[in-house]
Amino acid sequence: MATATVQVKAYVGTKELKIAIEKYAEALEKPVWEVIAETWTKMLASGNFNISVNTLYEESSETGIARRKNQAHRCFSLTMPPDLISSVDDILLNLKKKSNKRGINRSSWTQEAIRRYLEPELIVQGYLDISQFKDKRQAAINLVTFRESLKLSRSEFLDKYLTVNGQLLLSYPQYSVIERIGKGNIDRILDRISVVTENNINKDAFYQAPPDFNKYLNKL
Numbered sequence: 001m002a003t004a005t006v007q008v009k010a011y012v013g014t015k016e017l018k019i020a021i022e023k024y025a026e027a028l029e030k031p032v033w034e035v036i037a038e039t040w041t042k043m044l045a046s047g048n049f050n051i052s053v054n055t056l057y058e059e060s061s062e063t064g065i066a067r068r069k070n071q072a073h074r075c076f077s078l079t080m081p082p083d084l085i086s087s088v089d090d091i092l093l094n095l096k097k098k099s100n101k102r103g104i105n106r107s108s109w110t111q112e113a114i115r116r117y118l119e120p121e122l123i124v125q126g127y128l129d130i131s132q133f134k135d136k137r138q139a140a141i142n143l144v145t146f147r148e149s150l151k152l153s154r155s156e157f158l159d160k161y162l163t164v165n166g167q168l169l170l171s172y173p174q175y176s177v178i179e180r181i182g183k184g185n186i187d188r189i190l191d192r193i194s195v196v197t198e199n200n201i202n203k204d205a206f207y208q209a210p211p212d213f214n215k216y217l218n219k220l
Contacts, residue, residue, distance in 0.1 A: 006085045008078045010036065011107040012114060013053075013132050015073035020127035021118070027125075033078040035118070036110060040088060043113040049091050051104060053111040053133055134207040139190065140182035142206045142213040146193075147179075149217055154179065161196055162189060 012018050025035045043049070088109055095104050115133045122128045147157045155172060162169045169192060170184075178184040187203075194203040199220045205213055 006080050006082045008080050008085065008106060010076050010078055010110040011074050012076060013074060013111055016128065017114070017119070017122075017132040018074055018076065020122045021076075021114075024118075024122055024125065024127050032076060033080055036076065036078055036114075037080055037084055039113045039118045040084060040110070042117040043109070044087060044091075046116075049095060051095065051108050051112045053108055053115055130204055130207075135182075136186050137182035138209070139186050139206040140179055141210055142208070143186070143189070144179050145210065145213065146201070146206070146217065161193055164192075 012021065021035060022032060025032045028035070088106065092104055092106065092109060111133070115131075119128065119131060119133070123131070147154070150157070152160065154175060158168055158170075158172060158175055162175070169188065170178075174184060175189075178186050178189065190203040190206050194201055201220065202216075205216045208216065
């Protein structure tokens with residue numbers, strides 16, 4: 001592989017995913033940049049450059065941690081081969097010209113490549129329990145199901161579960177948007193619900209397919 005001389009910052013999605021990649025690279029006795037470069041190369045070879053990862057989800061944050069620190073938990077500073085960087089950047093430029101989709105960049109490319117080619121191996125090898133690339137819209141559907149199972153209106157749900165020291169975690173309009181289209185920091189809501197509900201509902205359960213989530217609720 002060519003000598004790596006180009007510095008790149010890549011956001012990989014979650015702190016758990018970053019740690020898993022670091023441990024995987026260590027077990028292989030390879031630097032992280034080489035593992036990521038191999039993943040990029042697999043995506044290049046596939047000829048399928050569609051980026052389906054919703055990078056807005058990657059803005060999820062841990063409660064009580066400053067945004068900058070949270071971003072650092074999810075970011076790699078990599079020294080990558082210049083020829084590989086050039087190949088990826090050419091594809092990204094073409095993707096931007098053909099699409100109005102926001103967030104097409106090296107990080108979204110990295111996340112898509114990881115989702116396809118590296119994360120399955122991390123799960124098989126036991127470095128991750130579940131996929132870190134979660135469907136926010138699906139979680140929003142399950143959130144509505146959960147709220148309705150409690151027979152609570154949106155405002156009642158906010159008052160009961162999403163109020164801390166007399167202050168709402170988010171406004172009613174913001175919550176309504178999350179329920180309708182999954183847009184927003186749904187992870188923060190699910191973190192709170194998993195702590196304050198009577199049965200300590202599992203946050204990851206909200207990312208299951210709706211039929212599976214219904215089965216989960218029925219067992220609580």
